[in-house]
Amino acid sequence: MKIAIGADHGGYPLKQDLIPFLSAEGHEIIDLGAHSFDPSDDYPDFAGAVARAVAAGGTERGILVCGSGVGASVAANKFPGVRASVCHDTFSAHQGVEDDDMNVLCLGARIIGTELAREITGRFISARFSGLERHQRRVGKVKGFERDFAK
Ligand code: RB5
Numbered sequence: 064m065k066i067a068i069g070a071d072h073g074g075y076p077l078k079q080d081l082i083p084f085l086s087a088e089g090h091e092i093i094d095l096g097a098h099s100f101d102p103s104d105d106y107p108d109f110a111g112a113v114a115r116a117v118a119a120g121g122t123e124r125g126i127l128v129c130g131s132g133v134g135a136s137v138a139a140n141k142f143p144g145v146r147a148s149v150c151h152d153t154f155s156a157h158q159g160v161e162d163d164d165m166n167v168l169c170l171g172a173r174i175i176g177t178e179l180a181r182e183i184t185g186r187f188i189s190a191r192f193s194g195l196e197r198h199q200r201r202v203g204k205v206k207g208f209e210r211d212f213a214k
Pocket of ligand 1: 074130133
């Protein structure tokens with residue numbers, strides 16, 4: 064799977080761990096920065112880059128890492144077509160895809176450790192949207208909000 068990944072200074076070390084982990088699983092990882100540790104960088108810059116890649120299509124999923132995951136999630140959800148959420152447990156990581164068609168996973172590197180982050184990421188990547196009628200209906204209503212604001 065083609066996956067875009069990004070992180071600010073709060074998530075940089077965890078991003079650097081996740082890239083080889085995901086690559087070893089056979090995924091194509093697009094690293095949209097930060098490309099070095101800069102304690103004064105800003106999470107919207109990386110959230111925007113990953114969200115744009117996912118919204119444009121061609122990149123199936125995104126992963127964002129900041130200190131809490133919250134800022135990245137808030138920023139990414141401003142982009143039409145992006146359904147981002149913080150998940151710090153494995154159930155949310157796969158059910159968010161299966162039921163809600165979540166396409167961007169946000170992690171807080173100051174909250175969870177490397178091993179749990181790897182497990183959560185793995186469950187997120189291997190999950191697929193169920194396509195069940197009730198979930199299509201609900202996601203369709205969410206997409207309707209985007210259409211309303213685009214007018
Ligand atoms: C940066 O210090 C921190 O605020 C950021 O990584 C993130 O936690 C925001 O939600």
